[in-house]
Amino acid sequence: MSSSRAPAAVREIWLIRHGETAWSLSGQHTGRTDIALTDNGREQARALAPVLAGQHFDVVLSSPMSRATETCRLAGLGDRMTITADLHEWDYGIYEGRTTADIQKTDPAWSVWQSPIPQGEDLARIERRAGSVVEALLALHGRVALFSHAHFLRALGGYWASGAAALGEHLYLETASVSVLGFDHEARAIRRWNSISRSR
Template sequence: MSANPVEVPTGVREVWLIRHGETQWSRSGQHTGRTDIPLTEHGREQARSLAATLAAQRFDAVLCSPMSRAIETCQLAGLGDQMTVTADLHEWDYGVYEGRTTADIRKTDPDWSVWHSPIAQGEDLTRVQARAAMVVESLLAMRGRVALFSHAHFLRALGGCWISGTAALGAHLYLDTASVSILGFDHESRAIRRWNALGERRALV
């Protein structure tokens, strides 16, 4: 009698979203899109703190933003050898607001928000949603467990698109530096399985 066939899972099972570690601008609240600012020493420590948790998983693909703060986080977290740099994972392009804090911008535009305001010379919500939707489609065509190293606003938009098709939902999905979030499924429905977990404070698995 022949052995029973082994069931091979098809399609993506989980997407692990990892925000890069702290930078000087993330600490001060300055919008950091195109500026290729490095991690602080604390940011490097944050990235290293993720290594044990990530090493306990088998990742079928590791995708990373082209910005050095994301690449260094991926390397220090122990997944640099698997890393594929992916241009669509770059942070929101803040245009004329690059390097400014929300509080500073609201001195002249009290209702300003990255989630609904025009962004001259950059990306508005519609453009970011289109980019995030393309990333979601690419992820759904992949298999297994995928790690994705990127940036706060883009990962929040991606989370919104994953569960609802709407990047604007990301306004309600806060992310700390060097946090891990897990996208997956509840039966056939796309779901957030874990959000904004911090390796040094609580278990991820």
């Protein structure tokens, strides 16, 4: 488990979840499927532009999935975007495209946070990936904008704050939301969570 204390070379990490897709609207697990934003999702992404324009970002990172990269572009940061493979969503394996309610018809106790994910990533693998991303972020300087996906960002926020990705189970995220990771003195802290643009 990683220490949650570190020098603040990086001042803030802004976590931006991509805009709405048809599957985020229906609750279907969307990992490796490269599904596009809906019209509403594109409007949500555009509504981020004035929020992000008020900040100077030293680094802009995005998942390679089109729903994340399009959100980044529509939010006004596409010209500075660096694609980072480790920011892709949780790989849901055999559960890709299915809702939790559907899965629980045959496995009532199933949870993405606590159950095995055949042919995909379980929590232990996600925690290792989140830990690797945190170490890379700590080597950066200034303010970072990071465009990614709900479950991975929740795991990343949990790991940042506590050294345990499992905390993400309790950190809900809306589409096109903004959260900010930073520090309280030298302790890693969640400074803001699940903020939604007032123009939406």
